[in-house]
Every structure is written in C-alpha cells, then in structure tokens.
Amino acid sequence: MAHLNSPLVGQAGGARELATPALVLDLRAFERNVTAMQEHCNRVGLKLRPHAKTHKSVEIARRQLKAGAVGQCCAKLGEAEALAAGGIEGLLVTSPVVTAQAFARVAKLNAKLSDFMIVADSATCVDGYERAGEASGKRLKVLVDVDIGLHRTGIAPGEPALALAKKIAGSAHLQFVGLQGYAGQLQHMPAFEERRTQSLAALKLLGRTRDAIIAAGIACPIVSGGGTGTFNIDAEARVFTELQAGSYIFMDKQYGEVRIANAAPLPFETSLFVQTSVISASMPGLVTTDAGLKSFATEAGAPIIHSGAPDGATYFFFGDEQGGIMLGGADKRLALGAAVLCTAPHCDPTVNLHEAYHVVDGDRLVDIWTIEARGRSA
Amino acid sequence: MAHLNSPLVGQAGGARELATPALVLDLRAFERNVTAMQEHCNRVGLKLRPHAKTHKSVEIARRQLKAGAVGQCCAKLGEAEALAAGGIEGLLVTSPVVTAQAFARVAKLNAKLSDFMIVADSATCVDGYERAGEASGKRLKVLVDVDIGLHRTGIAPGEPALALAKKIAGSAHLQFVGLQGYAGQLQHMPAFEERRTQSLAALKLLGRTRDAIIAAGIACPIVSGGGTGTFNIDAEARVFTELQAGSYIFMDKQYGEVRIANAAPLPFETSLFVQTSVISASMPGLVTTDAGLKSFATEAGAPIIHSGAPDGATYFFFGDEQGGIMLGGADKRLALGAAVLCTAPHCDPTVNLHEAYHVVDGDRLVDIWTIEARGRSA
Numbered sequence: 001m002a003h004l005n006s007p008l009v010g011q012a013g014g015a016r017e018l019a020t021p022a023l024v025l026d027l028r029a030f031e032r033n034v035t036a037m038q039e040h041c042n043r044v045g046l047k048l049r050p051h052a053k054t055h056k057s058v059e060i061a062r063r064q065l066k067a068g069a070v071g072q073c074c075a076k077l078g079e080a081e082a083l084a085a086g087g088i089e090g091l092l093v094t095s096p097v098v099t100a101q102a103f104a105r106v107a108k109l110n111a112k113l114s115d116f117m118i119v120a121d122s123a124t125c126v127d128g129y130e131r132a133g134e135a136s137g138k139r140l141k142v143l144v145d146v147d148i149g150l151h152r153t154g155i156a157p158g159e160p161a162l163a164l165a166k167k168i169a170g171s172a173h174l175q176f177v178g179l180q181g182y183a184g185q186l187q188h189m190p191a192f193e194e195r196r197t198q199s200l201a202a203l204k205l206l207g208r209t210r211d212a213i214i215a216a217g218i219a220c221p222i223v224s225g226g227g228t229g230t231f232n233i234d235a236e237a238r239v240f241t242e243l244q245a246g247s248y249i250f251m252d253k254q255y256g257e258v259r260i261a262n263a264a265p266l267p268f269e270t271s272l273f274v275q276t277s278v279i280s281a282s283m284p285g286l287v288t289t290d291a292g293l294k295s296f297a298t299e300a301g302a303p304i305i306h307s308g309a310p311d312g313a314t315y316f317f318f319g320d321e322q323g324g325i326m327l328g329g330a331d332k333r334l335a336l337g338a339a340v341l342c343t344a345p346h347c348d349p350t351v352n353l354h355e356a357y358h359v360v361d362g363d364r365l366v367d368i369w370t371i372e373a374r375g376r377s378a
Numbered sequence: 379m380a381h382l383n384s385p386l387v388g389q390a391g392g393a394r395e396l397a398t399p400a401l402v403l404d405l406r407a408f409e410r411n412v413t414a415m416q417e418h419c420n421r422v423g424l425k426l427r428p429h430a431k432t433h434k435s436v437e438i439a440r441r442q443l444k445a446g447a448v449g450q451c452c453a454k455l456g457e458a459e460a461l462a463a464g465g466i467e468g469l470l471v472t473s474p475v476v477t478a479q480a481f482a483r484v485a486k487l488n489a490k491l492s493d494f495m496i497v498a499d500s501a502t503c504v505d506g507y508e509r510a511g512e513a514s515g516k517r518l519k520v521l522v523d524v525d526i527g528l529h530r531t532g533i534a535p536g537e538p539a540l541a542l543a544k545k546i547a548g549s550a551h552l553q554f555v556g557l558q559g560y561a562g563q564l565q566h567m568p569a570f571e572e573r574r575t576q577s578l579a580a581l582k583l584l585g586r587t588r589d590a591i592i593a594a595g596i597a598c599p600i601v602s603g604g605g606t607g608t609f610n611i612d613a614e615a616r617v618f619t620e621l622q623a624g625s626y627i628f629m630d631k632q633y634g635e636v637r638i639a640n641a642a643p644l645p646f647e648t649s650l651f652v653q654t655s656v657i658s659a660s661m662p663g664l665v666t667t668d669a670g671l672k673s674f675a676t677e678a679g680a681p682i683i684h685s686g687a688p689d690g691a692t693y694f695f696f697g698d699e700q701g702g703i704m705l706g707g708a709d710k711r712l713a714l715g716a717a718v719l720c721t722a723p724h725c726d727p728t729v730n731l732h733e734a735y736h737v738v739d740g741d742r743l744v745d746i747w748t749i750e751a752r753g754r755s756a
Contacts, residue, residue, distance in 0.1 A: 019456070019479050019756035053698065075699040076668070078397070095668070095699060098657055098714045101397050121658055124714045152666050152696050153658040184697060279476055280499055280531040288530050290454070290473070293727045294755045299676040299695065317677065318530050319562060320431060320726050321453040321473060321755065336476045336502045348698050349671045353730070355753050375733050375752075377672045377699065378397035 018365065020277040021291035023354040024341065025250075025369070027361045029271035031063075033249045036267055037231065038067045041243060044235035049073050049092060049224060051246030054348050056373035057357065058086030060249065065090070071115070073224075073244045077105045078376030084113055086372060092224060093118040094180060094244065096125045096145060096153055103128040110136035117222075119145035119180050121155045126167050126174070133173030141177045142168045143222060146209055148181040148202040157181075157205040162212045169218045178222030179213075181206040182244065187229035192260050199230045203237035210239065228266065229258050252347040254300055270343050273306055274350065275358075276323060278338045284330040289315075289323040289340060295353060300345035308340035315342055352377075396743065398655040399669035401732040402719065403628075403747070405739045407649035409441075411627045414645055415609065416445045419621060422613035427451050427470060427602060429624030432726050434751035435735065436464030438627065443468070449493070451602075451622045455483045456754030462491055464750060470602060471496040472558060472622065474503045474523060474531055481506040488514035495600075497523035497558050499533045504545050504552070511551030519555045520546050521600060524587055526559040526580040535559075535583040540590045547596045556600030557591075559584040560622065565607030570638050574611045581615035588617065606644065607636050630725040632678055648721050651684055652728065653736075654701060656716045662708040667693075667701040667718060673731060678723035686718035693720055730755075 018024075041048040050064045053075035061072050061083055071090015074080040080091045096119055097106065110116045110132060120126050120142050133140035146161050147154030155161050161179070168176040183202040189195040206223065213220045226234035226243040234240050247255050250272035258266055276291035296303050296317075303315045303323070312328035327334060334340075344350035352374055359367040396402075419426040428442045431453035439450050439461055449468015452458040458469045474497055475484065484507060488494045498504050498520050511518035524539050525532030533539050539557070546554040561580040567573040584601065591598045604612035604621040612618050625633050628650035636644055654669035674681050674695075681693045681701065690706035705712060712718075722728035730752055737745040 017479050019483075020477070021755050096657055099398070099655055101395055105397075121660065122714060147660060151661050151664065152700055152702070153660075155660055277477055279474055282499065282525060282531075282533055283529050286529065291755070293675065293677055293724075294730045294753075297671065297676070299671055320730075322530055324530070336500060346671075352672045352698075353753060353755075375672075375731060377399050377669070377731075 018275055018358060020275050020339065021295040022275045022358050023351065023356065024273040024275045025357040025359045026271045026273070027359050027366060029269040030249055033251070033268045033271060034064055034067050037245060037248045038069065040231060042068065046235055046240060047242035049090065049242050049244055050249070051075070051094070051244050052079055052083060052373065054246035054351065055249060056082070056351060056371045056376070057369050058083060058088060058372050059369040061086070061088045070242065073246070076377055077102060077109065078378050079373040080109055080116070081105070082373035082376050084109060089113060089115060091116055092143070094182070095119070096121045098122070098124050098128065103132045106140065107132040107135040110138065110140045115141070117141040117143060117177060119143045120164065120168065121145040121147070121153050123164070123167060126164065126171065130171045130173050133171070139173055139175045141175045143178045143180045143224065144168065144176075146179050146181045146206055148183050148205050149186075150182060150184045152184065154181070157209045158212065161209045162216060165213045165218055166216065176218060178220050178224065178241070179206060179210055181223070181225040182227065183230065184227070187227045188254050188258060189229070190257055190259055195230065196233045199233045200237050203234070203239045207237065207239040228255055228268070231266070232260060247347055250347040250351075253304055253343060253345045270306070272347055272351070273341045273343055274303065276340050276342060278325075278334050278336055278340065279322070281334065281336055285327050285332060287325050287327065287334045288318060289325060290321070291342070292322045293317055293320045296342070296344055297346045297349035297353070299349070303342035303345060306341040306343050308338060309334060396653055396736060398653050398717065399673040400653045400736050401729065401734065402651040402653045403735040403737045404649045404651070405737050405744060407647040408627055411629070411646045411649060412442055412445050415623060415626045416447065418609060420446065424613055424618060425620035427468065427620050427622055428627070429453070429472070429622050430457055430461060430751065432624030432729065433627060434460070434729060434749045434754070435747050436461060436466060436750050437747040439464070439466045448620065451624070454755055455480060455487070456756050457751040458487055458494070459483070460751035460754050462487060467491060467493060469494055470521070472523075472560070473497070474499045476500070476502050476506065481510045484518065485510035485513040488516065488518045493519070495519040495521060495555060497521045498542060498546065499523040499525070499531050501542070501545060504542065504549065508549045508551050511549070517551055517553045519553045521556045521558045521602060522546065522554070524557050524559045524584055526561050526583050528560060528562045530562065532559070535587045536590065539587045540594060543591045543596055544594065554596060556598050556602065556619070557584060557588055559601070559603040560605065561608065562605070565605045566632050566636060567607070568635050568637055573608065577608045577611045578615050581612070581617045585615065585617040606633055606646070609644070610638060625725055628725040628729075631682055631721060631723045648684075650725055650729070651719045651721055652681065654718050654720060656703075656712050656714055656718065657700070659712065659714055663705050663710060665703050665705065665712045666696055667703060668699070669720070670700045671695055671698045674720070674722055675724045675727035675731070677727070681720035681723060684719040684721050686716060687712055
C-alpha cells in the first residue's frame with residue numbers, strides 16, 4: 001500500500017498510506033548513528049564488525065560496510081546464510097554450533113565465502129569444524145569464545161581457552177584466528193563508573209588469555225567483542241581489535257537508560273519506531289490500536305509513545321493483536337485512524353517480528369528494506 | 379536440512395537433523411484436537427469458524443475446513459490476504475479497520491472472495507466499508523462488533539449496537555449479517571464456575587442486542603464469538619451461532635491452567651513445541667541452548683521443558699538468541715547437541731516468530747507446513 005516518496009503522517013493533508021503496524025526507520029538518525037560509531041572506532045583504532053542480529057538486513061549491512069565496517073557478526077548460521085545470499089562478506093558467527101546439520105552448513109558457508117569465521121567453546125565444536133573445514137575444501141577460520149563472566153557461551157579464560165586454541169591451531173583444516181569475549185551482563189548497567197570498572201576487569205581476563213596464546217607461539221590477530229553499552233570503555237582496555245556493537249544503529253529503551261561519563265546518554269539517537277493506528281475509540285480516556293504482542297518484543301516492558309498521542313498518554317499491550325493507549329483523562333481524545341509512533345522497549349527482538357523497514361526521511365517514505373534474516377534463529 | 383520421514387530425536391541412533399530452534403507440531407495430537415472441537419460443536423449445534431490468528435497457516439485452515447469448519451476468522455487484513463491467496467474461503471476479519479489503505483484492501487478481498495465478512499464498531503468503519511463495497515462491485519457483509527466487557531474493540535451493546543446495525547442495513551453496498559462478541563477477559567479465568575457465571579452474564583448482553591435487532595425487523599443470522607476457554611459454556615448461552623476458538627489446536631501453558639467442571643483440564647492436548655539444542659555446557663549444573671527471546675513469546679513467562687532434560691530442570695531466557703537450562707544440581711548433565719522439547723507459554727505469538735511447522739508423527743518428521751500469514755499483523 002505504501003508508495004515511495006509518498007507523504008506520511010505528520011504532514012498536513014498527507015495520506016496515511018502505511019499499512020500498520022509498521023516498523024519505521026528514521027533514515028537520517030540511522031545514518032548519524034552509523035557514522036558516529038564508525039568515527040569512534042576510527043578514532044580509537046578499533047575495527048568495527050557490527051552485529052547483524054540487531055538489524056538482520058542486507059541493506060543495513062551494506063551501509064555499515066560502506067561506512068568502514070570490516071564485516072558483520074551473525075548470531076546464528078541462518079543469519080549468516082541470509083547475509084551471504086545478499087553478497088555480504090566478513091561474516092563472523094558469534095555462537096558456537098555443535099550438531100551434524102550445523103556442521104554441514106558451516107562447511108557450505110566456508111566453501112562459499114572467502115573469509116568466513118566462527119567461534120568454538122568446546123572440543124566438540126572444534127572436532128565438527130575440522131570435518132567442516134575438510135568438507136569445504138579450505139581451512140576454516142575459528143575464534144575461541146571466552147567466557148568473561150556472562151556464563152552463557154564461552155570456555156573459561158586462561159588455561160582452558162589456551163588448550164582449545166592449541167587444538168584449533170593443530171588441526172589440519174582449521175586456522176586459529178583469535179578470541180571472542182562478550183560481557184553481556186554489563187552492557188545495560190546504567191552507572192558508567194561501575195560498568196567501566198567491571199568491564200575492564202572482565203577484559204583483563206581476555207587480555208591475559210591472548211597473552212598466553214601468543215606466549216605459546218600462536219598468532220592471535222583478532223580479539224572481537226564489546227557492545228553498544230561499553231563502546232567507549234572497550235578501547236581503553238587495549239584488548240579488542242574490533243567491536244561487535246549492534247544496537248547503536250537503532251537504540252531502544254534499554255540502551256536509552258545507559259549513561260556514560262558525567263551522566264550523559266550514549267551518543268546515539270533513537271531511529272527505530274513502530275507506527276500503529278487507532279482502530280477503536282468507544283471508551284472515555286482509552287483508545288485501541290492495531291499493534292499488540294505480535295508487533296513488539298514484550299520482555300522489556302510496554303512500548304513508549306514517541307509522538308501522535310496527548311502528553312502523558314501511556315501504551316499498554318491489549319492482547320496479541322492490539323495495543324491500548326490510556327489518554328490520561330476522560331476528556332482527552334485521539335481520533336480513529338490517528339497514527340501513533342512508538343519506540344520499542346528492546347530493538348533486536350522487535351525487528352525480528354517484522355518483514356521490512358519503512359525508511360522515512362522527515363515525513364516522506366523513501367525506501368523499504370527487507371529484513372532477510374528475520375526469524376533465522378536456527 | 380530436515381528430510382521428510384527422517385528419524386528425529388527420541389529414536390535410538392536417529393539423526394538429529396532438525397535445524398534448531400524449530401517449531402514442532404505433534405500431528406496426532408493436533409488432529410485429535412481438531413476433531414474434538416468439531417465434534418463438540420456438532421454435538422451442541424454450533425458452527426465452528428476457528429481463529430487463524432493462532433496458526434496463520436493455509437494447511438491448518440484446510441484441515442479445519444475439511445473437518446467441518448465453516449471458514450476461518452482472521453485478526454488482520456494481512457492474515458485474510460494470506461489465507462485468501464491459499465484458496466481459503468469463509469473468512470471473517472474480527473478486528474475493525476478505519477484507514478484509507480485498509481478500506482482499499484477490504485474492497486479487494488470482497489471482490490476476490492465469495493463470502494468475505496468483516497466487523498464494524500463505529501460509523502467510521504461503516505462509512506469506509508460502504509465505499510469499499512461499492513468499489514468491489516458487490517455488497518460487503520458486515521457484522522457489528524459488540525463490546526461485552528473486554529473494552530478493547532466493539533460498540534456498546536443495546537441501543538448503540540442497534541443503531542450501527544441499522545446504519546449497515548440501510549447502506550446501499552453493505553449487508554448486515556450479524557454480531558460478534560468476545561469476552562476475552564474471561565478466557566483464562568482458571569475456575570470453571572466463575573468463568574461460567576461471568577460468561578453467561580456477558581453473553582446475555584449480546585443476546586439482548588440480537589433480540590433488539592430482530593425486533594427492529596433486521597435479520598441477524600450470525601452471532602460469532604467465544605474461545606477455547608469458554609468452549610463448553612458458549613453453547614449454553616444459546617446466543618452464538620458459531621465459535622471462534624483458535625488455541626484449542628495447540629494448547630499452551632495459559633490454557634493448560636484452565637479448568638472445566640470437576641476441576642478437569644480442557645479436553646485438548648498440547649501439540650505445539652519448540653525444539654532446541656544444547657550448544658554450550660561449560661558451567662556445572664547449567665547448559666545453554668539455541669532458543670532465546672526470538673524463538674518464544676515472552677510475555678507469559680519462561681518456556682516449560684517437555685522432554686529431553688533431567689527431571690526438575692528449568693528453562694530460562696538467556697538473551698535474544700539463547701536459552702539456559704538449570705539442571706537442578708551440579709551433578710546433573712546434558713550433553714552438547716542434546717535436543718530439548720519445550721512447550722510455549724503462549725502459543726499464538728510463539729507461532730508468529732516461526733516460518734514453518736515441523737510436523738512429526740511419533741519420532742518421524744512427516745511434513746513441513748508454511749506459516750504463510752506469519753508477521754501479517756497489518
């Protein structure tokens with residue numbers, strides 16, 4: 001229904017042509033975020049391999065690469081397959097895989113791409129990758145995933161990680177290329193100094209592991225990790241060679257609450273919204289919209305109203321298919337068909353519910369970008 | 379990766395070929411649920427128009443129709459468009475729409491389908507439908523959506539609903555065909571007698587509205603509504619002509635807690651699962667799986683482990699991409715690659731995250747059914 005370059009909401013007399021609920025991307029804010037993180041990385045001497053689990057889109061990957069990123073991180077093989085199909089190179093799969101079907105897919109990705117990489121945190125991974133490397137006809141590049149405190153994936157730092165690096169380095173069809181460490185437990189810690197202290201302590205474990213590997217005579221060119229919440233701490237530790245930040249392109253409520261020095265917010269803007277329409281307005285002080293549990297991630301609370309509703313209005317989930325807006329008084333009104341823009345409580349899983357970004361520049365729809373890796377969690 | 383009729387988990391020596399996380403449907407349990415609800419409706423003299431917002435799948439719609447259903451309910455136009463593309467007839471859109479783009483799509487659906495129906499709860503809806511009916515070249519069938527206590531959509535019962543029915547009946551390009559009422563607030567009320575008392579009271583409002591419409595000389599052949607939680611109460615009220623139940627085909631934690639007379643559970647079985655694999659196991663008493671926030675709806679709590687893990691093990695969300703299983707003791711083990719089957723806390727929004735059902739009969743994968751209307755929330 002939406003026509004490119006058609007006027008959207010917010011323009012007097014503009015047609016509300018977007019079928020709602022719709023995922024909306026503010027192009028200029030998005031571009032400023034892409035530039036700000038790349039310039040930060042350039043300034044501090046880090047490479048940027050942004051995490052595609054945030055956006056799952058070939059077009060966004062292309063734009064990050066064009067701005068200077070060295071590739072893309074992928075949470076799952078399916079995400080890597082979708083980006084590879086779109087011609088994206090520099091893919092690093094940041095979760096270990098351990099099953100036969102997964103190893104077969106790793107072999108295909110390695111055969112197809114010139115610089116595919118994946119992480120390992122167990123001998124089971126490494127054994128499977130060795131077979132995949134052989135099947136692919138060329139060495140498979142592997143990083144050791146080190147657990148620096150999140151206890152989700154990763155092998156213990158120090159001796160266990162070193163032993164795994166040696167096993168990889170000694171495998172005929174593998175190439176050890178470095179380490180990964182992600183202190184996910186610290187990304188959303190609101191107070192800067194506490195986040196900084198704990199991050200530097202976690203990264204010290206990673207740095208010592210790298211030193212031990214190098215001391216054992218194994219090259220360790222890549223140390224990959226970090227995130228939006230620690231973007232300006234990660235450089236200070238002098239451990240990482242590249243950052244994996246993802247959410248900075250969109251921002252969300254969770255990262256909106258994170259503060260850096262002097263209580264300043266992160267230097268990234270909210271660029272991602274869900275547009276919804278009022279479909280029912282029979283009760284005083286309350287209207288019903290067309291965006292419910294199926295249009296927003298729900299685990300981080302209710303959507304935040306950005307524009308289109310009276311001051312003080314609040315959004316709540318009104319079931320799978322609908323949202324409700326408490327207008328803040330029985331005298332407040334919102335017309336049937338009114339468009340309301342909301343920000344997502346948590347950007348990554350919200351994006352994963354939608355098929356496309358409706359890209360707006362001011363009040364004009366200028367492009368639609370497909371979310372090729374949506375749902376590719378396997 | 380998955381091959382039809384290939385052995386799945388649970389069979390000694392069977393290959394674990396499913397790429398996980400994967401949505402899994404137990405074919406026999408699903409079929410028993412389809413049959414049980416249809417037989418119930420036949421027995422009590424109600425038609426069944428199951429809600430497609432639960433399954434979003436052409437194949438499941440076909441099977442429900444073959445079992446005796448009169449059509450499908452759709453929450454959104456996009457869902458109706460996806461089912462119509464698959465040749466499904468008897469579609470009733472159960473949410474009102476009010477925008478220009480939506481009215482244009484209503485016109486197309488009405489032109490294409492022989493018996494398309496949609497609900498209205500405001501004069502704005504009716505005016506738009508009138509134009510859509512005219513544009514489609516034939517009368518558009520409209521039900522009045524009556525608010526019987528949920529206050530989400532629907533016009534007040536009695537005089538306001540009657541006035542809207544008269545407006546529809548007097549429109550040149552519309553045909554008034556009946557009423558819709560959904561007491562969604564009562565569906566998950568665990569205690570049967572309280573649910574029964576409140577449901578019958580809510581349905582009395584709907585019955586009186588129907589009587590007033592008939593008394594005004596307007597035929598009211600359809601009264602549509604009800605749900606899985608009130609399936610055996612809805613008949614008793616003698617108001618509905620057809621049931622809109624959806625979740626009975628899958629069941630979930632929420633409906634699993636609902637009780638009927640004598641504290642018996644609902645007579646439907648859990649048929650829907652998410653299969654996940656253990657990908658990391660470095661910590662004592664804890665393993666990490668490949669199914670996180672992007673693979674389950676999260677608003678109804680954590681997934682429930684069905685099989686594949688030690689007794690007493692519990693699942694938790696370990697971020698967007700991973701789950702964690704607390705094994706219930708440092709001595710408990712779960713091997714890398716082990717497959718774990720979980721039931722969803724809430725079936726509808728969990729289905730909406732996945733692209734296909736992996737249909738299993740015992741331990742064999744027998745079919746893959748596409749979820750054509752996934753994400754069609756607009």
